[in-house]
Amino acid sequence: MDAAPKYEITKSIAVLSTEKSGWTKELNLIAWNGKAPKYDIRSWSPDHQKMGKGVTLSEGELSALKAALAGEDDSWD
Numbered sequence: 001m002d003a004a005p006k007y008e009i010t011k012s013i014a015v016l017s018t019e020k021s022g023w024t025k026e027l028n029l030i031a032w033n034g035k036a037p038k039y040d041i042r043s044w045s046p047d048h049q050k051m052g053k054g055v056t057l058s059e060g061e062l063s064a065l066k067a068a069l070a071g072e073d074d075s076w077d
Contacts, residue, residue: 039056
């Protein structure tokens with residue numbers, strides 16, 4: 001049986017949304033398994049003991065996402 005991943009939220013950046021259940025979708029900087037922190041978007045239980053599936057981005061990937069979003073027009077709002 002695999003051990004649960006070890007993580008440390010090194011910086012809480014933003015809460016993107018909150019569900020009625022109290023779970024939040026967040027953007028955080030997280031160090032996974034003792035490695036250098038990466039940007040992470042995922043859902044968290046109110047006590048941060050449980051998490052949903054998410055996406056982890058390097059600084060370069062986050063910069064590329066930011067540039068792609070900045071280049072979009074407001075037609076999809």
